[in-house]
Amino acid sequence: MRFLLYILAALLPVPLILSALLWIRSYRVSDNLTLDTAHNDAGKWNHLQRGLYTGPGRFVYYKRPWITYREAGHPPKTGWTLEHYAPTNPDQVFPSYSSGSGRFGFWSLKDYWVVGSRAIVIPFWAPTALSFILSIPAFLFARRSAVKAYRKRYGLCVACGYDLRESNDRCPECGWAMKPAN
Amino acid sequence: MKWIIPIFAAAMVIGHLAWRLCFPSQRPTATPFLLTQWEETVYSLDADEDVRFVPPPFSPQRPARYSVPPSLKAQGLSWQQLMVRVSGGQILFSAASLGKGTVRSAFTYCSYLYRAPDLELPYDLSQLPADGDWIVREEAPLERRMKALESILSEITGRKLAIDRLSVERDVVIARGKWEFHPSADPKAAQFYTPDRDMKHGGVGTLADSFRSLGEQLGQKIIDETEEPHPREVFWTDRGHFFATLHDSWRADALASLEKQTSLKFVQTRRVIPVWIVSEKGKRQ
Numbered sequence: 001m002r003f004l005l006y007i008l009a010a011l012l013p014v015p016l017i018l019s020a021l022l023w024i025r026s027y028r029v030s031d032n033l034t035l036d037t038a039h040n041d042a043g044k045w046n047h048l049q050r051g052l053y054t055g056p057g058r059f060v061y062y063k064r065p066w067i068t069y070r071e072a073g074h075p076p077k078t079g080w081t082l083e084h085y086a087p088t089n090p091d092q093v094f095p096s097y098s099s100g101s102g103r104f105g106f107w108s109l110k111d112y113w114v115v116g117s118r119a120i121v122i123p124f125w126a127p128t129a130l131s132f133i134l135s136i137p138a139f140l141f142a143r144r145s146a147v148k149a150y151r152k153r154y155g156l157c158v159a160c161g162y163d164l165r166e167s168n169d170r171c172p173e174c175g176w177a178m179k180p181a182n
Numbered sequence: 183m184k185w186i187i188p189i190f191a192a193a194m195v196i197g198h199l200a201w202r203l204c205f206p207s208q209r210p211t212a213t214p215f216l217l218t219q220w221e222e223t224v225y226s227l228d229a230d231e232d233v234r235f236v237p238p239p240f241s242p243q244r245p246a247r248y249s250v251p252p253s254l255k256a257q258g259l260s261w262q263q264l265m266v267r268v269s270g271g272q273i274l275f276s277a278a279s280l281g282k283g284t285v286r287s288a289f290t291y292c293s294y295l296y297r298a299p300d301l302e303l304p305y306d307l308s309q310l311p312a313d314g315d316w317i318v319r320e321e322a323p324l325e326r327r328m329k330a331l332e333s334i335l336s337e338i339t340g341r342k343l344a345i346d347r348l349s350v351e352r353d354v355v356i357a358r359g360k361w362e363f364h365p366s367a368d369p370k371a372a373q374f375y376t377p378d379r380d381m382k383h384g385g386v387g388t389l390a391d392s393f394r395s396l397g398e399q400l401g402q403k404i405i406d407e408t409e410e411p412h413p414r415e416v417f418w419t420d421r422g423h424f425f426a427t428l429h430d431s432w433r434a435d436a437l438a439s440l441e442k443q444t445s446l447k448f449v450q451t452r453r454v455i456p457v458w459i460v461s462e463k464g465k466r467q
Contacts, residue, residue: 043337
């Protein structure tokens with residue numbers, strides 16, 4: 001159980017670090033990560049592209065649907081694509097950006113391409129702040145574990161840090177019961 | 183103490199990766215034109231594709247890519263159907279229609295055949311709706327385009343269509359003799375060949391080309407058995423497609439008029455010719 005907690009504590013700061021790094025990167029490179037999927041509905045191919053576009057200080061999660069008919073036996077290509085561009089603001093890249101609505105750097109776009117297309121603009125500070133809040137318990141847990149380990153190693157009371165080298169069963173300072181050594 | 187070196191090494195590796203993530207050695211210079219990319223994703227063909235059909239809803243950028251003339255825009259009209267050619271990896275918008283798409287327009291766009299003698303498409307099938315844009319690979323042989331069209335139209339219409347190239351006996355016109363053009367001064371005379379090129383309503387090409395166009399207007403194949411030498415270039419008109427509506431006897435009169443103008447002999451007979459025939463295999467369950 002303790003081991004799992006250690007792993008959790010190690011993983012919780014990862015989103016914070018990634019978010020912060022991508023925030024810095026967004027001012028130097030605009031990335032566009034897309035996932036294309038398509039399913040056949042009685043000969044009609046329903047395509048859906050989900051994408052993540054990063055612009056300076058912001059990123060956009062978008063999805064856009066479209067339909068095609070293709071010759072039987074020639075399914076469309078699907079999968080992941082990653083492209084890199086010079087840093088460009090989403091409002092220059094996404095059509096009808098000004099028709100969207102939002103506050104504090106958040107923005108939502110509806111039907112920006114064909115009917116049914118959706119996009120949401122998220123400022124990088126939001127996931128960074130959220131992941132920072134989520135990682136606070138991990139920091140506290142790590143600090144507590146480190147203090148405990150230090151006190152155990154140097155024969156101090158795990159609860160209050162009192163020197164227990166002359167004590168056998170209980171901390172004379174706080175009353176913490178020591179486990180009998182086998 | 184023993185953990186210091188691995189921790190330091192791990193920190194160095196993570197730091198290096200973080201640095202490379204944030205400050206890549208080569209900064210991209212390309213500007214993202216996602217809108218254009220998306221349009222091209224839709225209006226292009228994969229390597230193994232010859233024909234694609236894109237039904238509505240269309241993107242708002244579609245009218246911008248193929249603009250409507252101001253005179254039509256003033257009447258509130260817009261293109262209902264686009265025909266896009268893909269040639270040598272390039273996307274070429276080549277035609278547009280104000281009317282709703284049908285199976286007939288699909289054949290016109292994808293095979294450039296729209297009536298006898300090359301194509302026999304039953305009227306009821308030809309009027310089935312197929313509203314949307316067609317994307318066609320220019321270099322694909324007609325056989326491959328027809329195969330793709332058969333599959334796609336069957337899906338769109340819900341009817342199991344078959345498009346076969348068959349050799350069948352049909353009425354044809356055999357052109358014989360030696361070309362000598364004498365334009366008719368009679369305005370009532372049926373005219374096909376003209377002394378001057380009509381840029382708006384006609385064509386220019388070899389005698390064989392003109393026979394192909396004349397055959398489309400007549401609805402009958404013209405078999406070229408004319409004598410040499412052939413004229414280098416002839417001009418013809420397709421104004422009004424008047425031949426297609428002619429009664430059989432009037433058609434004979436029209437051909438007789440053409441005989442006078444061209445010194446050729448047009449003989450009506452029956453021959454076995456290759457024709458694309460569209461049929462329905464059966465109702466879909």
